[in-house]
Amino acid sequence: MNIPTKSLTSGFELPVYGMGLWQMGGGRWQSDTSRDAQEILAIQKAIELGVTHFDTAESYGAGHSEELLGEAIRGHQREKLVIATKLSGRHGRRDQLLRSFEGSLKRLGTSYVDLYLLHYYPPAGITISETMATLDKLVTEGAIRNIGVCNMTPNRFVEAQRHSANKLVCNQVHYSVQTREAELAGVIEQSQQQDVMCVAWRPLELGVLEPSGLLERVGDKYGMSPYQTAVSWLISQPNVVTLVKTSTLEHLRENLEAVTMQMEPEDVELLRARFPNQERVSNSMPLNYAGDVEP
Numbered sequence: 001m002n003i004p005t006k007s008l009t010s011g012f013e014l015p016v017y018g019m020g021l022w023q024m025g026g027g028r029w030q031s032d033t034s035r036d037a038q039e040i041l042a043i044q045k046a047i048e049l050g051v052t053h054f055d056t057a058e059s060y061g062a063g064h065s066e067e068l069l070g071e072a073i074r075g076h077q078r079e080k081l082v083i084a085t086k087l088s089g090r091h092g093r094r095d096q097l098l099r100s101f102e103g104s105l106k107r108l109g110t111s112y113v114d115l116y117l118l119h120y121y122p123p124a125g126i127t128i129s130e131t132m133a134t135l136d137k138l139v140t141e142g143a144i145r146n147i148g149v150c151n152m153t154p155n156r157f158v159e160a161q162r163h164s165a166n167k168l169v170c171n172q173v174h175y176s177v178q179t180r181e182a183e184l185a186g187v188i189e190q191s192q193q194q195d196v197m198c199v200a201w202r203p204l205e206l207g208v209l210e211p212s213g214l215l216e217r218v219g220d221k222y223g224m225s226p227y228q229t230a231v232s233w234l235i236s237q238p239n240v241v242t243l244v245k246t247s248t249l250e251h252l253r254e255n256l257e258a259v260t261m262q263m264e265p266e267d268v269e270l271l272r273a274r275f276p277n278q279e280r281v282s283n284s285m286p287l288n289y290a291g292d293v294e295p
Contacts, residue, residue: 001049001050001259002050003016003050006239008169012170015051015052017053017231017243017256018053018055018082018084018243019046019051019053019055020055021043021055021060021245023061023245024039024042024060024061025061025064025067026062027060027061028059028060031062031063031064032061042246042247042252043068043069047073052080052081053243054069054082054084055084055085055172056069056084057085057086057088057117057119058086058091058103058104063104064107066085066108071109073110074109078110082114083108084113084117085104085108085113086119086150087100087116087117087119089119089121092130093126093131094134097135101143101144112143112145113143114146115146115170116135116146116147117170118160119150120151120152120285121151121156121288121291128159128160128163129163131163135147136164136166139166148169148199149168149170150171150173151173151285151287152187153186155292155295157196158293170191170199171187171191171197172199173201174201174284175198175201175234176204176209176230177233177234177271178210178279180279181281182200185287188239197240197241198240198241200240200242200243201243203244204227204231204244207227209227209230214271214274215271218267221267222261224257228254228257228258229258229263231259232259232261233263233268235258236261237268
C-alpha cells in the first residue's frame with residue numbers, strides 16, 4: 001500500500017506511519033543477536049507492505065539495530081526509503097559526532113541518511129552551538145538530508161534551531177492518546193505553529209493502552225479497533241506522524257489499515273478531553289524541565 005505522507009512548507013516529507021526499531025538488536029547500549037533473523041524478516045515484511053520510514057539510533061543495541069536495518073534494506077531501492085537514525089547527546093562534540101555519524105553510516109550500509117536526529121539535548125560541558133555547527137557541516141557535504149531533534153521542550157528546540165543554519169524538521173517525543181506531556185509542554189502547538197513535524201513514538205504504549213470504552217465507541221464509528229483508533233487519533237492531527245515498533249505481521253497489517261482513516265476533528269477533541277487516566281508526564285523519557293533553557 002501507499003502510506004499517506006505529510007509535508008512541511010520546506011518540502012520535507014514523512015509518511016504518517018513509520019517503523020521504530022527500539023529494542024530490535026538489543027537494549028540501550030547493549031547488543032542482543034538472538035533474534036536477528038526474525039527482526040530482519042520483520043523489517044523486510046514491513047517494506048513489502050509499504051512501510052518506507054525506519055527509525056533507529058546508535059544507542060539501540062549499541063549500534064546493532066542499525067546493522068539489522070542495513071542488512072534488511074540491502075537490495076531495496078534506497079531512494080524510496082526514509083532512513084532516520086540518532087546521535088546520542090553525549091557525543092555532541094565535533095570529533096565525537098563525526099565518529100558517531102561515520103559509524104552509523106557504516107552499520108547502515110548507506111552513504112547518507114535522510115534524517116539525523118539529536119537524541120537529547122547535550123549534557124553540561126557540550127555546547128549546543130558546537131553540535132549544531134557540526135550537523136550543518138554534514139548537511140553541506142550531503143551526508144545528511146535533514147536534521148531533527150528528540151525529546152526537547154519548546155525552549156530547547158528554539159535554542160537548537162538558533163544555532164543551526166538548517167531548519168530543524170521534527171521533534172520526536174513520547175505522545176499518545178494516553179501520554180500527554182507533549183501537549184502540556186507545548187510541543188504539539190509549537191510544531192503546528194512553526195511548521196515542524198511532531199514524530200510520536202510509543203503510540204500504543206507497548207500494547208498496554210489504558211482500557212477505554214470511549215476509545216472503543218469512537219473506533220466503532222469508523223470501523224476501527226481500539227489500537228487502530230489510537231493510531232488514527234495521532235495522525236489525524238496537523239503536523240503529527242507516528243512510529244510503531246510492531247512485533248508481529250498481524251499487528252502491522254492491523255495498524256496499516258488505520259493510516260488512511262481520517263478522524264473528524266470533533267472526535268479528535270473528544271478523545272483529547274475525555275480519554276481516562278491521562279498521564280501528564282512520560283513514564284519512559286520525560287522532558288527535562290530542570291535543565292531547560294530559559295526563554
